[in-house]
Amino acid sequence: MTPINRLLTIDKDLAVPVYLQIANGIVGIIKQGVLKPGMALPPSRSLSGALGIHRKTVLAAYDELLAQDWVESFERKGLYVSENLPEIKPRQMAASKAGYVYPERTAFPVREKKFQYAGTYTPVRERLVFNDGFPDTRLAPVDLLIREYRRFAHYKFTAKYLSYGPEQGSENLRTALSKFLNETRGLQVSPEQLLITKGVQMALYLTSQVLLEWGDHVIVGEPGYVGATQVLENAGARVNFVPVDEGGIVVDAVEELCRRKKIRLLYLIPHHHNPTTVTLTPARRMQLLELAMKYQFAVLEDDYDFDFQYSTSPILPLSSIDHYGNVIYVGSFCKTIAPAIRIGFMVAPANLIREATCLRRLVDRQGEQLLEEAIANLLKHGDIGRHLKKANKIYHARRDLLCSMLQDELAGKIRFTVPDGGFAVWAQYTGRTTARAVAEQARRMGLYVSTGEEYYHTPPPRPNAVRLGFASMNEKEMEEAVGILKKAIG
Amino acid sequence: MTPINRLLTIDKDLAVPVYLQIANGIVGIIKQGVLKPGMALPPSRSLSGALGIHRKTVLAAYDELLAQDWVESFERKGLYVSENLPEIKPRQMAASKAGYVYPERTAFPVREKKFQYAGTYTPVRERLVFNDGFPDTRLAPVDLLIREYRRFAHYKFTAKYLSYGPEQGSENLRTALSKFLNETRGLQVSPEQLLITKGVQMALYLTSQVLLEWGDHVIVGEPGYVGATQVLENAGARVNFVPVDEGGIVVDAVEELCRRKKIRLLYLIPHHHNPTTVTLTPARRMQLLELAMKYQFAVLEDDYDFDFQYSTSPILPLSSIDHYGNVIYVGSFCKTIAPAIRIGFMVAPANLIREATCLRRLVDRQGEQLLEEAIANLLKHGDIGRHLKKANKIYHARRDLLCSMLQDELAGKIRFTVPDGGFAVWAQYTGRTTARAVAEQARRMGLYVSTGEEYYHTPPPRPNAVRLGFASMNEKEMEEAVGILKKAIG
Numbered sequence: 001m002t003p004i005n006r007l008l009t010i011d012k013d014l015a016v017p018v019y020l021q022i023a024n025g026i027v028g029i030i031k032q033g034v035l036k037p038g039m040a041l042p043p044s045r046s047l048s049g050a051l052g053i054h055r056k057t058v059l060a061a062y063d064e065l066l067a068q069d070w071v072e073s074f075e076r077k078g079l080y081v082s083e084n085l086p087e088i089k090p091r092q093m094a095a096s097k098a099g100y101v102y103p104e105r106t107a108f109p110v111r112e113k114k115f116q117y118a119g120t121y122t123p124v125r126e127r128l129v130f131n132d133g134f135p136d137t138r139l140a141p142v143d144l145l146i147r148e149y150r151r152f153a154h155y156k157f158t159a160k161y162l163s164y165g166p167e168q169g170s171e172n173l174r175t176a177l178s179k180f181l182n183e184t185r186g187l188q189v190s191p192e193q194l195l196i197t198k199g200v201q202m203a204l205y206l207t208s209q210v211l212l213e214w215g216d217h218v219i220v221g222e223p224g225y226v227g228a229t230q231v232l233e234n235a236g237a238r239v240n241f242v243p244v245d246e247g248g249i250v251v252d253a254v255e256e257l258c259r260r261k262k263i264r265l266l267y268l269i270p271h272h273h274n275p276t277t278v279t280l281t282p283a284r285r286m287q288l289l290e291l292a293m294k295y296q297f298a299v300l301e302d303d304y305d306f307d308f309q310y311s312t313s314p315i316l317p318l319s320s321i322d323h324y325g326n327v328i329y330v331g332s333f334c335k336t337i338a339p340a341i342r343i344g345f346m347v348a349p350a351n352l353i354r355e356a357t358c359l360r361r362l363v364d365r366q367g368e369q370l371l372e373e374a375i376a377n378l379l380k381h382g383d384i385g386r387h388l389k390k391a392n393k394i395y396h397a398r399r400d401l402l403c404s405m406l407q408d409e410l411a412g413k414i415r416f417t418v419p420d421g422g423f424a425v426w427a428q429y430t431g432r433t434t435a436r437a438v439a440e441q442a443r444r445m446g447l448y449v450s451t452g453e454e455y456y457h458t459p460p461p462r463p464n465a466v467r468l469g470f471a472s473m474n475e476k477e478m479e480e481a482v483g484i485l486k487k488a489i490g
Numbered sequence: 491m492t493p494i495n496r497l498l499t500i501d502k503d504l505a506v507p508v509y510l511q512i513a514n515g516i517v518g519i520i521k522q523g524v525l526k527p528g529m530a531l532p533p534s535r536s537l538s539g540a541l542g543i544h545r546k547t548v549l550a551a552y553d554e555l556l557a558q559d560w561v562e563s564f565e566r567k568g569l570y571v572s573e574n575l576p577e578i579k580p581r582q583m584a585a586s587k588a589g590y591v592y593p594e595r596t597a598f599p600v601r602e603k604k605f606q607y608a609g610t611y612t613p614v615r616e617r618l619v620f621n622d623g624f625p626d627t628r629l630a631p632v633d634l635l636i637r638e639y640r641r642f643a644h645y646k647f648t649a650k651y652l653s654y655g656p657e658q659g660s661e662n663l664r665t666a667l668s669k670f671l672n673e674t675r676g677l678q679v680s681p682e683q684l685l686i687t688k689g690v691q692m693a694l695y696l697t698s699q700v701l702l703e704w705g706d707h708v709i710v711g712e713p714g715y716v717g718a719t720q721v722l723e724n725a726g727a728r729v730n731f732v733p734v735d736e737g738g739i740v741v742d743a744v745e746e747l748c749r750r751k752k753i754r755l756l757y758l759i760p761h762h763h764n765p766t767t768v769t770l771t772p773a774r775r776m777q778l779l780e781l782a783m784k785y786q787f788a789v790l791e792d793d794y795d796f797d798f799q800y801s802t803s804p805i806l807p808l809s810s811i812d813h814y815g816n817v818i819y820v821g822s823f824c825k826t827i828a829p830a831i832r833i834g835f836m837v838a839p840a841n842l843i844r845e846a847t848c849l850r851r852l853v854d855r856q857g858e859q860l861l862e863e864a865i866a867n868l869l870k871h872g873d874i875g876r877h878l879k880k881a882n883k884i885y886h887a888r889r890d891l892l893c894s895m896l897q898d899e900l901a902g903k904i905r906f907t908v909p910d911g912g913f914a915v916w917a918q919y920t921g922r923t924t925a926r927a928v929a930e931q932a933r934r935m936g937l938y939v940s941t942g943e944e945y946y947h948t949p950p951p952r953p954n955a956v957r958l959g960f961a962s963m964n965e966k967e968m969e970e971a972v973g974i975l976k977k978a979i980g
Contacts, residue, residue: 027811103812105815150639153633162632164829322593325592326598349592351596362721366832
């Protein structure tokens with residue numbers, strides 16, 4: 001039999017004390033069935049010699065094994081692997097070859113695909129990317145954030161902010177945010193009507209779970225943001241689709257549905273609609289709010305990139321003209337600061353905020369308080385406002401650049417309308433090609449562009465429109481990307 | 491009628507351009523019904539004079555209102571509030587008195603108390619606190635965290651970390667964490683078997699939602715951690731309770747239940763049980779794992795304070811001896827760094843991790859990547875290990891101090907066992923008093939101590955045991971707190 005010292009590895013640099021490494025190692029050897037119940041452990045003197053460590057360390061390890069009942073001592077004759085423990089089936093030695101031996105599958109059944117969603121994160125391998133419309137993280141004001149974190153080192157409230165805090169989000173942030181929203185979006189909300197979330201995503205999740213019961217009817221636009229549709233479906237909703245045209249979602253189609261079915265919720269992006277970038281017309285806005293009142297459904301208004309507007313001023317959100325409490329307004333700082341800085345918010349009458357806060361407590365208890373306090377300071381001191389001005393200038397120029405390149409280089413090959421704001425152009429290939437064919441060609445030349453299916457719950461047979469995100473490319477990258485796109489269209 | 495300039499407030503320091511403040515202000519006035527459809531707007535020259543701003547700014551505001559269809563222009567005669575918009579019911583002016591006018595209640599119905607949980611966060615007002623067992627945030631290694639954040643300012647991967655990332659959590663963190671768990675807890679898991687969550691709370695939520703269907707039977711200990719029971723109940727589970735004695739949960743009672751009902755999941759804290767601080771005996775551990783295998787249920791092992799152990803070495807978790815894939819292991823850094831730093835984890839066979847990751851994507855898309863990278867670095871460079879050693883020394887001393895004070899000052903009034911680790915002593919009042927009576931007396935003297943009900947799903951008629959958290963009090967505070975407690979017991 002292999003002497004057990006050969007099976008033990010000791011590393012004095014680890015956080016775990018050496019005696020414990022030995023004890024844990026021996027437990028492993030017992031579990032593997034190499035040391036069986038009733039077998040003797042080597043005398044402490046010989047093991048310490050073999051391992052080149054102090055005998056007291058081995059004795060401490062043996063005490064540990066005794067305390068944990070893994071071994072027994074018989075009349076001072078030495079230590080033996082316990083007979084009393086229920087027998088453990090020795091693990092096959094082969095299983096540990098790969099280095100990891102935690103089981104590959106659960107012993108109990110796990111229902112697969114209970115939760116559906118639009119594909120996991122897969123890192124893009126292409127050198128150039130027309131993404132879905134993300135900000136340029138190279139321009140993220142991470143220095144501002146770090147400055148705030150540095151302040152925490154000597155801040156008298158830091159110890160408080162590090163303790164458990166309010167589930168609804170930092171009071172300072174809710175106060176600063178309500179002021180910001182009221183100033184920029186014409187809202188008139190109080191901090192009690194705000195819930196701080198992890199991005200828009202969590203706001204959509206909480207709202208759906210709180211409002212919907214299994215089988216409830218909801219409405220979304222097609223094409224649309226499929227990520228939201230999936231959250232609704234996972235909450236048990238039956239999803240009804242209405243078309244989207246140049247004026248936004250077709251509200252007459254909404255009315256038609258309301259007459260036939262009890263609608264509980266309508267999800268929409270009235271401003272810079274994803275994917276089409278259209279804006280819901282004022283007349284349709286009024287019509288929609290009237291319908292919401294008449295048929296008592298919730299309007300979930302996703303205004304994820306309100307702060308990025310180049311041509312005209314942004315249209316104020318529906319929630320700024322909602323008198324009756326029909327509109328839930330959600331947004332985030334994921335575009336303002338960076339996608340990975342997960343601060344979002346939900347605005348709604350307090351009775352809904354209360355219920356959403358209850359669920360939030362169950363989901364993850366609370367947000368990152370330090371981060372929330374940092375963002376509160378950035379809002380309060382005008383840093384966010386100043387950053388937005390700077391960023392808007394850059395993205396405005398990038399939008400203009402992409403649009404003029406598309407006009408010059410791809411005339412007759414694509415059709416698009418210059419978007420008023422946001423981060424992407426909605427472009428339709430006019431020829432007989434499909435978005436998938438273009439994507440595959442482009443990928444070979446090092447450019448990622450969408451295959452065009454992701455914007456639909458049920459994609460058309462040959463999707464030929466894609467979002468061309470312009471915000472995260474500089475001039476040089478954009479020139480190259482448009483050049484490749486041109487070749488890919490052929 | 492009030493001249494509209496009196497109803498407009500302009501603040502040149504705001505992030506919002508002045509022309510937009512005017513436009514938004516006028517929209518508000520229209521919505522309030524002060525300016526009605528068909529009424530004329532003041533000429534730009536007179537408004538600019540009244541407001542003391544440049545006429546071009548007012549013209550820009552009017553252009554904005556025209557673009558948004560709020561006003562119409564008639565043959566160069568001036569601007570009039572649009573007749574074409576669907577009529578809006580004028581808001582009562584009185585409603586805006588309070589400063590905030592977003593509706594107080596939703597127009598659509600919201601089912602109340604759909605989600606239950608153990609009370610919201612309420613800030614403790616007492617000067618001294620025997621909390622449930624929290625670390626001292628004054629000792630939190632916030633300087634280490636800030637040091638890592640400062641590095642991000644010049645780090646070449648920062649832009650990447652600020653983009654959307656993997657839902658399962660940072661690869662660097664999962665790699666460093668699997669190494670840390672394998673070294674400290676005798677686990678043998680790979681990064682694929684890890685999901686990074688927001689605290690233990692999210693791990694409990696995801697597990698319950700993935701594994702449980704409405705009406706499924708689960709088992710928990712009583713007394714126990716009611717926060718977990720509520721997550722299970724909210725996932726639709728029927729909860730069965732088993733007693734907890736000095737040896738941990740009574741596994742014979744588990745077996746009894748398994749014979750009668752199809753059990754899907756058992757939740758337990760085998761190490762430093764909350765609230766009783768007992769540790770599950772090795773024999774019961776083996777028995778429990780055998781039952782899990784035989785009856786095919788999931789064991790959800792919550793090991794929230796494994797890293798804090800003073801007397802003997804910690805007993806290795808159940809998951810370190812689970813050969814078959816019955817155990818889901820959850821833990822966090824909320825005690826290691828601070829409660830408000832929301833990094834937790836879940837260890838399970840990959841098929842379960844996959845499903846939990848799907849749900850996580852729906853819930854909040856992903857974690858805080860910068861924070862995850864910072865923690866990964868702290869783990870990799872041994873900072874966490876070093877901090878734990880320091881913190882354990884301090885908490886060890888505080889435990890000893892509290893226990894000796896309790897022995898000296900409260901002999902005959904309370905009964906307790908010195909806990910091996912963790913952050914609290916489980917103390918029973920031996921007299922005829924109740925925990926509530928003591929709590930009320932103590933509160934009058936500026937000390938918070940539990941009323942004793944929070945540890946039970948169904949509290950006994952007169953609870954007389956409480957957790958006395960010792961970790962977040964220094965010597966002086968502790969002396970004072972024990973003095974007040976003594977008087978409060980009477």
